[in-house]
Amino acid sequence: MEVSGLPLSPSQRAKLASAGYTTLSSLSAVSSQQLARGTLATTRHFINPSFLGFHRFQFLPARADLNVSNEEALVILNVVMRSSRFSGSDRAGACIVAGAQSAWDMLCEEEHNKHITTSCGDLDKILGGGISCKEVTEIGGIPGIGKTQLGIQLAINVQIPVGYGGLGGKAIYIDTEGSFMVERVFQVAEGCIEDMLRLNVSQFKNLETHKEKMHPNTFLANIFYFRACSYTEQIAVINHLEKFVSEHKDVRIVVIDSVTFHFRQDFDDMALRTRLLSGMASKLMKLAKQFSLAVVILNQVTMKFTDGSFQLTLALGDSWSHACTNRVILYWNGNERHAYIDKSPSLRSQSAPYAVTSKGIRDVVSNCKRIRMM
Numbered sequence: 001m002e003v004s005g006l007p008l009s010p011s012q013r014a015k016l017a018s019a020g021y022t023t024l025s026s027l028s029a030v031s032s033q034q035l036a037r038g039t040l041a042t043t044r045h046f047i048n049p050s051f052l053g054f055h056r057f058q059f060l061p062a063r064a065d066l067n068v069s070n071e072e073a074l075v076i077l078n079v080v081m082r083s084s085r086f087s088g089s090d091r092a093g094a095c096i097v098a099g100a101q102s103a104w105d106m107l108c109e110e111e112h113n114k115h116i117t118t119s120c121g122d123l124d125k126i127l128g129g130g131i132s133c134k135e136v137t138e139i140g141g142i143p144g145i146g147k148t149q150l151g152i153q154l155a156i157n158v159q160i161p162v163g164y165g166g167l168g169g170k171a172i173y174i175d176t177e178g179s180f181m182v183e184r185v186f187q188v189a190e191g192c193i194e195d196m197l198r199l200n201v202s203q204f205k206n207l208e209t210h211k212e213k214m215h216p217n218t219f220l221a222n223i224f225y226f227r228a229c230s231y232t233e234q235i236a237v238i239n240h241l242e243k244f245v246s247e248h249k250d251v252r253i254v255v256i257d258s259v260t261f262h263f264r265q266d267f268d269d270m271a272l273r274t275r276l277l278s279g280m281a282s283k284l285m286k287l288a289k290q291f292s293l294a295v296v297i298l299n300q301v302t303m304k305f306t307d308g309s310f311q312l313t314l315a316l317g318d319s320w321s322h323a324c325t326n327r328v329i330l331y332w333n334g335n336e337r338h339a340y341i342d343k344s345p346s347l348r349s350q351s352a353p354y355a356v357t358s359k360g361i362r363d364v365v366s367n368c369k370r371i372r373m374m
């Protein structure tokens with residue numbers, strides 16, 4: 001195994017070595033079998049390949065004792081990841097050859113593809129029924145437009161029981177900004193339950209069983225929350241997802257709120273940033289396909305200078321814009337919030353209004369409808 005182009009300075013190597021960790025020179029001598037067995041792990045298990053199994057690496061809490069900066073830690077993580085990809089190429093080749101699928105099989109699978117409702121009929125309509133499972137959907141917009149509200153709504157709606165037309169699943173919420181407010185989540189859960197109970201449920205079987213689950217506490221208990229306070233933690237959580245989801249197979253959505261926050265500050269090495277982001281994106285795509293779950297990435301906006309003027313665009317640059325299957329942009333149209341399908345391989349670009357209410361995301365009630373309801 002060869003590991004080349006390692007951008008770690010001698011002083012950084014010395015710092016790691018003196019702390020008893022595997023240095024890059026010793027790392028380059030490690031065989032792929034050792035990597036697979038986890039023998040790369042050092043006395044204090046700075047990077048422990050066995051923690052997440054073959055091909056998966058994770059930062060452990062010991063990082064804090066080591067006093068190694070995030071950048072140094074990331075360099076090592078990158079090196080180990082590159083090595084693991086190298087050692088896994090044979091296995092990947094075998095998977096590709098064995099995994100050929102006919103277009104007909106794919107179409108049949110598509111027909112069974114599930115959607116998670118947004119609780120806004122107009123928005124669901126332009127999304128082809130809601131947020132699609134097996135796909136990565138990026139949702140971006142200016143502060144206060146309702147990205148977090150939509151993320152919370154989806155984490156609740158994914159739990160709507162099958163008898164009520166939902167998926168009866170669970171959610172993972174990765175919070176990088178600290179904007180996940182449990183009181184608000186409780187309120188949105190109450191709103192969702194209220195709407196379900198208002199449905200004509202006589203057609204549904206096992207109604208009593210469903211009713212037992214209809215409590216906001218149950219909805220909150222089914223959201224696995226991860227708080228990521230730095231980009232290294234964010235990457236570590238995302239690396240850990242495959243293992244976590246394989247142990248919690250009822251997870252049907254992963255919400256990342258937001259992908260941008262830690263990557264917009266303190267990043268001098270833009271090439272490293274691009275590499276990390278694309279690695280993260282490909283992991284999320286794989287996760288969505290492998291476990292038939294929806295990945296929703298919330299993103300912020302930034303200004304871009306094009307054609308002689310500044311225009312609003314989603315953050316993280318042009319290379320990131322290829323990372324997601326679908327992209328939805330939230331914006332203000334007068335006093336109304338609108339969502340626009342900016343990019344999708346299967347949906348027409350169109351927009352729809354939505355509202356953020358005390359119960360969560362809902363349809364915009366037009367004046368005519370409001371009069372009829374009165």
Ligand SMILES: Nc1ncnc2c1ncn2[C@@H]1O[C@H](COP(=O)(O)OP(=O)(O)OP(=O)(O)O)[C@@H](O)[C@H]1O
Pocket residue numbers: 141142143144145146147148149150177179184300356357358359
């Ligand atoms: N209980 C509520 N009732 C009605 N509207 C609410 C309620 N809670 C939040 N909102 C609306 O949601 C908006 C905040 O939305 P949200 O936090 O999702 O924005 P965001 O796009 O995630 O912003 P940021 O990028 O700053 O995180 C508020 O400005 C308010 O209009």
